[in-house]
Amino acid sequence: MEIFSWDFALEVLPALLRGAVVTFSATIGGFLASLAVGAILCGLYRSSSRPIALIGKSLIEILRSTPLLIQVYFLFFVLPEVGLVLQPVTTGIIALGLYHGAYVAEAYRAGFDSVPRGQWDAVESLRFSRYAALRYLILPQAIIPLIPALGNTFITMLKDTPILAAITVPEMMFEANDAGSQSFRYVEPITMAAIGYLIMSAVAAGFIHLLRNHLGRFR
Amino acid sequence: MALIWQYRFDLLVGLWWTLKLSMMSASLALVLSMFFGIARYSRNPAIRISASVYIEFFRGTSALAQLFWLFYVLPYMGVDLTPTQCAVLGLGLCFGAYGAEVVRACIEAVPKGQLDAAAALNFSWFQTMRIVVLPEALIMMMPLFTNLLIELIKATSLVSLITIPDLTFQAKAVITKSYSSGSVLLTTLAIYLVISLITSTVMKRIETSLSRGRIAEGVK
Numbered sequence: 001m002e003i004f005s006w007d008f009a010l011e012v013l014p015a016l017l018r019g020a021v022v023t024f025s026a027t028i029g030g031f032l033a034s035l036a037v038g039a040i041l042c043g044l045y046r047s048s049s050r051p052i053a054l055i056g057k058s059l060i061e062i063l064r065s066t067p068l069l070i071q072v073y074f075l076f077f078v079l080p081e082v083g084l085v086l087q088p089v090t091t092g093i094i095a096l097g098l099y100h101g102a103y104v105a106e107a108y109r110a111g112f113d114s115v116p117r118g119q120w121d122a123v124e125s126l127r128f129s130r131y132a133a134l135r136y137l138i139l140p141q142a143i144i145p146l147i148p149a150l151g152n153t154f155i156t157m158l159k160d161t162p163i164l165a166a167i168t169v170p171e172m173m174f175e176a177n178d179a180g181s182q183s184f185r186y187v188e189p190i191t192m193a194a195i196g197y198l199i200m201s202a203v204a205a206g207f208i209h210l211l212r213n214h215l216g217r218f219r
Numbered sequence: 220m221a222l223i224w225q226y227r228f229d230l231l232v233g234l235w236w237t238l239k240l241s242m243m244s245a246s247l248a249l250v251l252s253m254f255f256g257i258a259r260y261s262r263n264p265a266i267r268i269s270a271s272v273y274i275e276f277f278r279g280t281s282a283l284a285q286l287f288w289l290f291y292v293l294p295y296m297g298v299d300l301t302p303t304q305c306a307v308l309g310l311g312l313c314f315g316a317y318g319a320e321v322v323r324a325c326i327e328a329v330p331k332g333q334l335d336a337a338a339a340l341n342f343s344w345f346q347t348m349r350i351v352v353l354p355e356a357l358i359m360m361m362p363l364f365t366n367l368l369i370e371l372i373k374a375t376s377l378v379s380l381i382t383i384p385d386l387t388f389q390a391k392a393v394i395t396k397s398y399s400s401g402s403v404l405l406t407t408l409a410i411y412l413v414i415s416l417i418t419s420t421v422m423k424r425i426e427t428s429l430s431r432g433r434i435a436e437g438v439k
Contacts, residue, residue, distance in 0.1 A: 003296060065369065065415035066408045067376035069387055074408065077400035159281040166380060173284060177291075186291035194284040201279050 009188040012179040016192055019175030024200070026092055026171060027158045033097025034153060038104025045105060046112075056105075063102035069163050071095050076167040092164035099160075100153050107149035111142035144215055151208030155201045162197075172196055223406050226393045233389030234410060240303070240385060241372045244310035248371065249364075251315025256322020257348060270319070277316035283377050285309045290381040306378040314371045321363040325356040358430045365422035369415050376411075386410060 044056025063071070072095040079086060086094075115138050123133040162173035170178075176193035180186035223230070258270035277285065286309040293300060300308065329352050337347040379388035390407040394400045 062408070062412060065373075066411040067373040067387065069376040069379070070390070070404060070407055070411060073387075073391065073400075074404045077394065077404060081401060159284075162281050162283040162287075163377070165283075173281070173287065177287070180291060185295075187295045190284070190287050190292050194280045194288055197281045197284055198276070198279040 004187055004191070005185070008183070008185055009192060012176075012189045012192070015175045015179055016172055016189065016196060019170060019172035019193070020196055020200070022089065022169065023158070023161045023171040023196075026089060026096065026161050026164060026169065027154065029093040030096025030100065030157050030161075031154050033093055034100035034104045034157070035150075037097050037101025038108055041101055041105035042108040042112075045109065060102045060105055063099055068095065068099045068160055069166060071099055072163060072167055088167045088169045089164070091167060092161075092169045096157055096160065096164075100157050103153055103156075104150065107146055107153070108142075110149065111146040112138070114145045115141045144212075147208065147212045147215065151205070151212070154208070155204050158201055158204060159197055220402070222397055222399060222402055226397065226403075229389045229393050230386065230406065230410070233384060233386035236383060236385040237372070237375050237387075237414070240306055240310070240375045240378060240383070241368075243307045244314065244375070245368055245371055247307060247311030248314035248318050248367075251311060252318025252322050255315065255319035256326065259319070259323050260326060260348075262344065274316045274319050277313050278320070282310065282313045282374055283380065285313055286377055286381055302378075302381050302383050305381055306375075306383055310371060310374055310378070314367060314374070317367055317370075318364065321360055321367065322356070325359040325363070326352055328359055329355050358426075361422070361426040361429060365419055365426070368422065369418055372414055372418060373411065 041056055041060055044052055045060065047053045047056065072092065075091050075095050075098075076088070079091065119137055119141065120133075123137050128137070161169075161171050164171055165174035165177065168174070172193045176189035177186075179189040255270045255273055258266050259274075261267050261270070286305060289300060289305040289309050290302065293305075333351050333355065334347065337351045342350065375385055376387040379385050379391065382388075384392075386407060390403050393403050397403065
């Protein structure tokens with residue numbers, strides 16, 4: 001028996017591609033969730049009320065200092081106990097959103113901090129409303145330095161999705177393992193899944209690079 | 220709480236494995252990151268390119284995919300590793316690649332004038348690295364290595380999926396035995412949180428003591 005059988009590789013390819021679609025959608029879902037969670041956490045953190053800021057800070061610290069796998073298990077086992085029964089993939093997306101949301105919150109904070117103090121003063125002296133100030137002056141400046149950080153989050157999240165296999169989300173690694181356990185041939189499916197992540201993250205990295213160059217032109 | 224106390228030994232065994240694996244894979248990752256980070260600056264193109272390939276490959280694939288590959292695929296190629304060896308090798312290789320990028324970035328950040336000075340003193344490549352570049356780069360690396368170390372400790376939870384009885388594995392086992400998940404998982408979360416906090420505090424200490432006398436007080 002040869003080590004790598006191309007026939008078998010071709011045979012498991014459809015299952016892996018199905019898994020890749022789940023991986024990709026979970027990443028997109030998790031990424032959007034993390035943008036929202038990050039905004040909330042960053043809002044809490046920057047609140048002028050001391051206790052609220054402390055809550056925001058502790059939440060970020062807790063989410064960043066504990067493993068994603070444990071957070072995934074936590075949501076998976078504890079949410080049904082409080083009466084919230086979700087699809088595994090939804091639970092996974094929430095977990096990815098929470099875990100990476102903490103990193104996104106830090107990125108937002110760095111983005112805000114990168115806008116020079118004078119810009120805030122300028123906005124104030126022009127009597128812009130808080131909304132208009134954010135919309136027209138602060139956010140456009142804060143977003144561009146944010147793109148590399150958010151891009152990193154996206155790629156890290158892509159590589160974190162195999163963790164969701166632990167709660168039976170049928171993503172690429174899950175499908176690879178499944179194919180392996182059915183045929184007792186692990187070489188092809190797992191090697192192909194690993195290369196699949198490499199390809200997906202390389203494509204994502206290229207796309208982020210293009211996006212940054214595109215937005216960078218307006219500076 | 221009574222439940223946790225009843226299963227305390229299971230969790231303690233898990234904690235011991237988590238700490239042991241973290242230490243072992245962190246040591247391997249440190250060696251690899253130093254080696255490959257510096258290799259990126261070698262004058263020999265073959266060494267330079269193979270370092271880049273290693274870094275890009277292990278940063279591009281998922282850590283779990285690497286562990287599964289070592290665990291499930293290698294035996295078919297005639298290499299039988301114990302789960303512990305798989306875990307240390309997998310995490311070490313993965314975080315070695317991330318660490319190599321840290322080393323590279325920090326070497327790059329050493330001011331060019333320092334290299335000119337080394338050249339003016341007729342230092343060899345090794346002397347330049349050892350005497351001039353690395354001592355300066357090392358201080359810049361410390362906070363980044365601290366982050367990576369915490370990421371690595373968190374990533375050790377993945378080894379539970381290749382049958383190693385670490386903290387996550389034991390937590391899962393206790394859940395199965397006791398039919399109660401909330402308190403077990405909260406305790407586990409708390410233990411990981413404490414490990415991370417202790418690690419970052421200790422690393423901060425080391426960082427300050429390393430940079431003593433090198434960076435003017437208050438400039439940092």
